[in-house]
Amino acid sequence: MRKSKLLMIIGPLFLLGLFVMPMWNITLEAPQYPEPLGMDIWINKIADHNPNDLKNINLMNHYVGMKEIPEHIGEFDIFPVVVVVMMALGLLIAFIGNYRWYLGWFILVALLGSVGMYDFYIWEYDYGHNLDPKAAIKFLDEDGNPMAYQPPLIGSKTILNFTAHSYPMMGAYMLFIGMLLSLAAFIVGLKEENQNQATL
Amino acid sequence: MKNYKTIAMIVVATSILLIIANCNQNATTTGSGALTGSAAQKVFVPPGEHDEFYAFMSGGFSGQLAVHGLPSGRLFKVVPVFSVDAEKAYGFNEETKPMLETSYGFIPWDDSHHPDLSQTNGVIDGRWCFINANNTPRIARISLKTFETEEIIELPNSAGNHSSAFVTENTEYVVAGTRFSVPVPQRDMSIDEYKGNFKGAVSFIKIHPETGRMSLEFQILMPGFNYDLAHPGRGKSHGWMFFSTYNTEEAATLLEVNASQNDKDFIAAINWKKAEEFIKAGKYKNMPTLYAHNVYDESTHSATSTMIKEVKTLDPSELPGLVYFMPTPKSPHGCDVDPSGEYIVGSGKLAAALTVHSFSKMTAAIEAKDFDSQAYGIPILSFDATLAGTVKQPGLGPLHTEFDGKGNAYTTFFISSEVVKWKLGTWEVLDRKPTYYSVGHLMIPGGNSQKPFGKYVVALNKITKDRYIPTGPEVCQSAQLYDISGDKMELLLDFPTLGEPHYAAGCPASLIEPNQTKIYKLEDNNHPYVTKSEKDAKVVRNGKDVHVYMTMIRSHFAPDNIEGIKTGDRVYFHVTNLEQDYDVPHGISMIGANTSELLIMPGQTETFVWEPKRVGVWPFYCTDFCSALHQEMQGYVRVSPPNSNIALSWTLDGEAL
Structure with missing residues (x-):
């Protein structure tokens, strides 16, 4: 079997990791929380990092009027289907397509990933800005506008007494590895093609 | 110039002497009992560290x-x-x-x-x-x-x-x-017959x-x-x-x-x-x-x-x-x-x-x-x-x-x-x-x-x-x-x-x-009068006995307004702490109750009895400082005369639970 084809078979399989490991984590640190509060975002749910973390994050958030973090949102019905379809498509391409399709798959997955990240951003924005007008605590930022509590898309940020960390987890890394393997499959395929032409 | 040198020498010499004297002092006090610095060090547990x-x-x-x-x-x-x-x-x-x-x-x-x-x-x-x-x-x-x-x-x-x-x-x-x-x-026997x-x-x-x-x-x-x-x-x-x-x-x-x-x-x-x-x-x-x-x-x-x-x-x-x-x-x-x-x-x-x-x-x-x-x-x-x-x-x-x-x-x-x-x-x-x-x-x-x-x-x-x-x-x-x-x-x-x-x-x-147990799991709470969520909170009358199924979570009770209680009633407050976070107990006490406060750990249910003797509107509050809005954690019970026909009601934020 050609090397490029083998890589393209392995690549999409890495997407399976999204079903067994969380893809993103937001952790909140504060002096009162020697064990930080954390939520893990999976392909199909938002879950406690440690038992009761979501409940306790919601308890903190309600003082500033943030909505409760749902354990389920509509996207969680779509994401798993998209991942399964992309995995199937990747394998199909590996077996019947040529290496140019590999690049196509990579770009498609990258695009879908970006859409996912954008959706995540919108969601975070909504939770950080769309506050209950009856909230007990209303802070203003330096410019005199109502303070927003949006966690960072990626990275760390101070929000009142909390430091919020937002970073990918193993599920997302598996996705990245899968994508990189498909890109590698394309490059190897390109080389194999060139070699074939040279030998001809 | 020469004067300055002399002064400098004196200063240096004095410093050295002081240092030596200080060292000697340390040497002589070590091991001589409770007054030594070493005893203080041995019992000092720095802030944030734990005892052995x-x-x-x-x-x-x-x-x-x-x-x-x-x-x-x-x-x-x-x-x-x-x-x-x-x-x-x-x-x-x-x-x-x-x-x-x-x-x-x-x-x-x-x-x-x-x-x-x-x-x-x-x-x-x-x-x-x-x-x-x-x-x-x-x-x-x-x-x-x-x-x-x-x-x-x-x-x-x-x-x-x-x-x-x-x-x-x-x-x-x-x-x-x-x-x-x-x-x-x-x-019944004589103490003399001990032996x-x-x-x-x-x-x-x-x-x-x-x-x-x-x-x-x-x-x-x-x-x-x-x-x-x-x-x-x-x-x-x-x-x-x-x-x-x-x-x-x-x-x-x-x-x-x-x-x-x-x-x-x-x-x-x-x-x-x-x-x-x-x-x-x-x-x-x-x-x-x-x-x-x-x-x-x-x-x-x-x-x-x-x-x-x-x-x-x-x-x-x-x-x-x-x-x-x-x-x-x-x-x-x-x-x-x-x-x-x-x-x-x-x-x-x-x-x-x-x-x-x-x-x-x-x-x-x-x-x-x-x-x-x-x-x-x-x-x-x-x-x-x-x-x-x-x-x-x-x-x-x-x-x-x-x-x-x-x-x-x-x-x-x-x-x-x-x-x-x-x-x-x-x-x-x-x-x-x-x-x-x-x-x-x-x-x-x-x-x-x-x-x-x-x-x-x-x-x-x-x-x-x-x-x-x-x-x-x-x-x-x-x-x-x-x-x-x-x-x-x-x-x-x-x-x-x-x-x-x-x-x-x-x-x-x-x-x-x-x-160490840090919290009691709410799902494992089998108290006969547990209330596991606010929507289950209620007040039940059984003759003169009234059972209040109440919850507490930062920073309110549910219900926090109760009406329809009468003098001569025996009111059981069965209070469940819905918190599931380490070190977030809540307390509750009722004005005039002839008993102690309750101090309830996360996930726990406790009960106190109140026998209201006077008509009026009587407050209760959280006794354990639980959050920035602890002082807001309170409620009222309306007590009517025994012959009144005020219906039993229980609410939070004006709404029935």
Whole structure:
């Protein structure tokens, strides 16, 4: 079997990791929380990092009027289907397509990933800005506008007494590895093609 | 220019001299007692760091158990055991009232003396702490996961439950003696007929190896002496229990004189393995009696009290091999067994020397029937036959001995107010240090086990006088911490304690810290009146009884407005803390309620009863500062006259729940 084809078979399989490991984590640190509060975002749910973390994050958030973090949102019905379809498509391409399709798959997955990240951003924005007008605590930022509590898309940020960390987890890394393997499959395929032409 | 140089030289020279002087000062103060910097360093636990040892100290006449840290001496928690505690609603809320039930009814107080820790294979295992109630004889078991009293068992036929609660090396039994002998069974008789008629019951409480549940397995009805203190055999002497006795004269009046006449009293050696055989062989008598067994169930967060009406008794005068007496000079108080199980130290509190018995010599004497005489059919071994040695002229008024696991023993002397270190086997005195003042027990972590942690000894003093800033006629009780890691003891710290700290038990914090319960899981809460979410909150009337199913979470009660209550009602507030976060308890108290607050841990349900006597609108509030909006955590109950037809309603934020 050609090397490029083998890589393209392995690549999409890495997407399976999204079903067994969380893809993103937001952790909140504060002096009162020697064990930080954390939520893990999976392909199909938002879950406690440690038992009761979501409940306790919601308890903190309600003082500033943030909505409760749902354990389920509509996207969680779509994401798993998209991942399964992309995995199937990747394998199909590996077996019947040529290496140019590999690049196509990579770009498609990258695009879908970006859409996912954008959706995540919108969601975070909504939770950080769309506050209950009856909230007990209303802070203003330096410019005199109502303070927003949006966690960072990626990275760390101070929000009142909390430091919020937002970073990918193993599920997302598996996705990245899968994508990189498909890109590698394309490059190897390109080389194999060139070699074939040279030998001809 | 030259002047400047001279001045500079002088400055430099002076600095050097000062530095040298300073060094010298350090050199001379090191090791000279409590005033040294090194003592302060040894007890300093930096902010945020943890103590190395737990010390469980009896609360004495407070009836409770105090949890201190060592080496800092800091007090962390007072575990309510035998006395009501309004702070924690112990004995006030409906859930814990049954814990203080006895065959005499509800008793709000007792006098706790001797804590001891559970063991596995002769080593402290950090699971449970046991402690005795001296006045109305009981034994309590405290969970070291929750630091709550989980169980209390009453001891029938016993009075002055002093030689308790001592744990055998696999926690097979907690053993409890009786200080007062009494008529068994109790009956109307002349006190003059004490001698030969009163009995001293020694109770063996079996401990379930997994749950820790206690059951009174059997009692041995000993002659009518006073059974003062006890310790279990260990290692080679495992299976035996040793009790010090006094008043072998069997006096019933002016004991200070009449119980001090015999040259020698006894250490009673009880072979409990033999007792088990006699029980198995049916050689016991079932005696009708009455005692309470109270169990707190962590899943229902509630206690139940059961009365038991029978106990198995063994009569040592009819059962050869069950008990032997070892003569021990002058009213022995402490009865302490060294880590190897070979030496049994009897501290004759009126004697000039410490008597140490040898377990192997004792068994040889039993084998050889080397008996002096007998008392009530129990053989008295010859004094010389069991004697391992005596510590001569060690001090005045020896009381208790602990061991460091390195071949040394430490004995307290009440009258001469000191701790004396001596060597097992050679019986030579190695060191002595004064205590302030009048020391009783002492404690080395792991002291009652095969494996003491011989780094510190805590002296538990009876008198403090001028050691602290005064607080009127009643001044604090006190403990003192000594470093015993070197050849000589070093006094490190004085610290105040609760009640009169009789005995204490200690162990490394690492045995207990990892197993701590941080919250009670709400899903595991099986309280009959639990409310697991706000939408389930409700108020139910049943005649004059009204049951409020209430929740609490930062920072409100649900419901927080209740109407339709009437004077003459009996209102039960069943309050569930919905929090599932470490260290977020809430409290609740109602104006005019004739009871204590409730202090409810996350996931727990507790109940208080309120009988409103006046018409009006009455507030309640959260008593434990829970959040930035704690002051907003409150509610109102409207109380109407008995004939009013205001409908029962319960709301939060104006909406029905």
